[in-house]
Amino acid sequence: MAHADPDALTLLALGEPAPDRSTEDHLRTCAYCRSEVEALREVVSLGREARAELDLPAPPDAVWNRIAAETGQEAIAPVVPLRRPPRRWRAFLAVAAVAAVVGASGAIVVERAMRTAPAVTEQLVAQTDLVRLGTAPDTARGTAQVVRTDGRTVLRVSVDGMPAPEGLYQVWLYDGAAVMIPLGVLTGGQADMPIPAGVDLRTFGVVDVSAQRLGQQEHGVSMLQGNLS
Ligand SMILES: [Zn+2]
Structure with a gap:
């Protein structure tokens, strides 16, 4: 009405x-x-x-x-x-x-x-809870959402209960087998990370948050993970 x-x-x-x-x-x-x-x-x-x-x-x-x-x-x-x-x-x-x-x-x-009336309409495409892996403290948890906003698609990552990193935390999309695509560095509790247009989320459906040493190019130690659906 x-x-x-x-x-x-x-x-x-x-x-x-x-x-x-x-x-x-x-x-x-x-x-x-x-x-x-x-x-x-x-x-x-x-x-x-x-x-x-x-x-x-x-x-x-x-x-x-x-x-x-x-x-x-x-x-x-x-x-x-x-x-x-x-x-x-x-x-x-x-x-x-x-x-x-x-x-x-x-x-x-x-x-x-x-x-x-929100200025920007957002469309939730997929989401997952991020579950702690062995190396993360008991308090660690998070969520990841694929959101279409303002003509682009972003991965909105939100984490909680993580210790201050010795290096930094990096967010990846993972095919579950061999290939990991780095999306960006988490500098706070939440970040929107643009997903490159060529990345098919049906293939790269795993969201991974890893602890990285400064300057480390390859994937470090997984802290949180979830499967987008
Ligand atoms: Zn009215």
């Missing part, structure tokens, strides 16, 4: 009537959109409280002069009899307050939209 147009919700929060029947009908059945309107109403009421504070004494000349300079209005020279324009000052603040309200509610809509 598509949710109501954020602009329509903003108008409702500002006290305008619903722009059409379908928005009205949708709100009756959708708790999510009703909560959006409620959140926006809170912002609007905050903005209105701020506006209620506008009936303050006129600002000192120095403040007004700064505002005047920034808005291109006529500044007040201190030696000239005061032509302080409280109405213009109030109008300026009122506009600023409305801008703040509109800006804030707009920001909420955008921020919520971003939270509900």
